Structure formats: structure tokens, C-alpha cells
Amino acid sequence: MAQRILITGSNGLLGQKLVALLHQHPDVELIATSRGGNKLAALYPQVRFVPLDVTSRAQVEQVLQVEQPTHLIHTAAMTNVDECELNQAACWEQNVTAVENLVAGCAALKIHLIHVSTDFIFSGEEGPLSEEATPAPVNYYGQSKLAAEQVVQRSAGKWAIVRTILVYGTAHDYGRTNIVLWVRDSLRAGKEIKVVDDQFRTPTLAEDLAQGCWLVARHEAIGIYHISSSELLTPYQMALQVAEYFALDSALIIRADAGTFTQPARRPARTGFLIGKAQRELGYAPHTFTEGIALLARQTEDSQEGRTN
Incomplete structure (x- = not known):
């Protein structure tokens, strides 16, 4: 039907x-x-x-x-x-x-x-x-x-x-960035970035x-x-994976804690999900974070094979 x-x-x-x-x-x-x-x-x-x-x-x-x-x-x-x-x-x-x-x-x-x-x-x-x-x-x-x-x-x-x-x-005509593209583009520009290492997410x-x-x-x-x-990764760990995938300088990534940043809203320190129910009942099978980085690289016409450093 x-x-x-x-x-x-x-x-x-x-x-x-x-x-x-x-x-x-x-x-x-x-x-x-x-x-x-x-x-x-x-x-x-x-x-x-x-x-x-x-x-x-x-x-x-x-x-x-x-x-x-x-x-x-x-x-x-x-x-x-x-x-x-x-x-x-x-x-x-x-x-x-x-x-x-x-x-x-x-x-x-x-x-x-x-x-x-x-x-x-x-x-x-x-x-x-x-x-x-x-x-x-x-x-x-x-x-x-x-x-x-x-x-x-x-x-x-x-x-x-x-x-x-x-x-x-990544999406068409979409103004907001995400952790993968932000880290990649910042490191390519030679910018130091502070990334939290005391918040955990999946x-x-x-x-x-x-x-x-x-x-x-x-x-x-x-x-x-x-x-x-x-x-379960911290944003800092994610940033290191992005740097490794694109062969960029991970020394530009500065480990920080949430207290470093002044934000109007508090963030939960540790979440992350157990996804066994979706895997069992729906057949859900997610990509790894490395696979996700690779997909974004291809979508932004920037695969590992084609990049120049």
C-alpha cells in the first residue's frame, strides 16, 4: 500500500x-x-x-x-x-x-x-x-x-x-555549519580552535x-x-578525527572545557544514546563517525583522493 x-x-x-x-x-x-x-x-x-x-x-x-x-x-x-x-x-x-x-x-x-x-x-x-x-x-x-x-x-x-x-x-542553500565542516575549514585556514572535551555525545x-x-x-x-x-565521543575527539581524515594540523585544536565558553544556555554534560531498540525493531544501521566524515567530504567535492595539501 x-x-x-x-x-x-x-x-x-x-x-x-x-x-x-x-x-x-x-x-x-x-x-x-x-x-x-x-x-x-x-x-x-x-x-x-x-x-x-x-x-x-x-x-x-x-x-x-x-x-x-x-x-x-x-x-x-x-x-x-x-x-x-x-x-x-x-x-x-x-x-x-x-x-x-x-x-x-x-x-x-x-x-x-x-x-x-x-x-x-x-x-x-x-x-x-x-x-x-x-x-x-x-x-x-x-x-x-x-x-x-x-x-x-x-x-x-x-x-x-x-x-x-x-x-x-550538508544541505542545499543551508546557512548553518556543523562540527565536521567547521573544524575542517578552520584548520585549513590555519586557525586555532577551542573544542570542548568534557561533553559526550553520539x-x-x-x-x-x-x-x-x-x-x-x-x-x-x-x-x-x-x-x-x-x-560516544567528545567534540574534541570528533575534531581530532576530522583533522586526521583531511590530514590537517591537529596541534591547532585546543582542548577546552565547557566553562571556557560563555553561552546563555547550559548544555547537558553527558548524553549519548543506546540505539539497540531501533536496531532490533527497525533494522536501523548508522554510519560510523569516520564514514560520516567521508560522506561529507564527497558531498562537498573534497574526497581524500582528490584533495591537495
Whole structure:
């Protein structure tokens, strides 16, 4: 049976990876939506695009009524942690009110809602964490994402929550950088960079996260799934791997602790996910961090074989 999948936030990193993945599936009818214009029009002219501001209950109801998707993958969110701390009203509207709108619309039309969440709902006192771990966010972004999860879990309809961590990847017309490209480009420019070595994460390749969301939809899975890599690393350890892959000077990478940086929002010290449930139930199989670096290198036309030092 064909699945009709609507994606929110199709201009974002995960949204773009989902469009790239799902438009190839003959048994998937895809509807891309975003608040802004369609950044992917030239790349995927065959993919249906509908403007949608998820903070508008009326727009959500209208689009869902017209499009009648079987599944909705909700990737749109305000994810800049410090911005969320400083602009809490905007954060709540985009991360919680939007989810209330989608939950109501999906429940009414019997649409399977797949909601993307974060490791920042946890305190950072222990990790790696299973799906059953008790949330205790230490910043407003985490509070908003936990509130959104609770809205989803109260839904009378079918739902799944996909939690992820430190997503990295490259996308079309996408302004934000990520740890791999930031380290590579800084070292190439001969810049010293300070990188924290007292925070632990299981970094997630954007393609792996898209695959995880698709597996949840394909299996009609219900409940919470942790989708990340299985390698628990500090950003400093990640930076060293990037330097090694591109044969750059790792002496420019200065080990730092979180106290070195002044940021409006606290970060959890140690998260990371146990991904056994997704591996067993969905057949999820993520890349290693080194494989992820290699994929980004190819995507930015900068493979190891072709580089010049």
C-alpha cells in the first residue's frame, strides 16, 4: 500500500535529507512543506511542495485536510539553543504550539505523526541513555522539546517520537555549519580552535536520521526511538578525527572545557544514546563517525583522493 508522507521543515537539514531519500521510493507519495519558499524546487521539481506555517492552527488543519497524508514527519523546530534561551516566547510557539496544532490535526484525520526530538530533554548527568531514561532538561530548548513530547504522548492518534543528537551534514542553500565542516575549514585556514572535551555525545549523520524516520514510517512503528550513532565521543575527539581524515594540523585544536565558553544556555554534560531498540525493531544501521566524515567530504567535492595539501 502506498504511503503518503508529509514533511514539515523541508528546507532544513533533516527535511532536505528526507526529500532526497523518499522521492526515490515509488511507493511513497511525498508532500514537502516549509514556512519559507521551496529551496528544493530546482533539485526535485517532481516533489509536491505546499507552504505551511505549523504555528497556525488554521493552516495546519487546511493543509492536512487537502493533502490527506498517511504519515507526517515533523522536522520543523527552533533548534538554536541559545536563541531559545533568549527568545522563550518564540521558542515555545515554534516547538510546542506547533506540535499541539499537528497532534490535533493528525489525531482527527488518523495520520501517523512522527515527531523529531532531542537528547537535550535530559540532564546530562549520565549517558548513553535508553528510551526509558527520565527527562530533566537544563535549558529552555530542552524544556520546550520535553513539553512537545508530552503533547505527542497524550495524543489519541498514532504517534512515534524519534530522539536524536548533534546532527551533522550538508544541505542545499543551508546557512548553518556543523562540527565536521567547521573544524575542517578552520584548520585549513590555519586557525586555532577551542573544542570542548568534557561533553559526550553520539553524533548523528543527517542521512542516518532521515533513514531512521523513514524506517519508523515504513514499519508503522509506535513509541519512542533513539536514532544516532553508537559511538560516544567528545567534540574534541570528533575534531581530532576530522583533522586526521583531511590530514590537517591537529596541534591547532585546543582542548577546552565547557566553562571556557560563555553561552546563555547550559548544555547537558553527558548524553549519548543506546540505539539497540531501533536496531532490533527497525533494522536501523548508522554510519560510523569516520564514514560520516567521508560522506561529507564527497558531498562537498573534497574526497581524500582528490584533495591537495
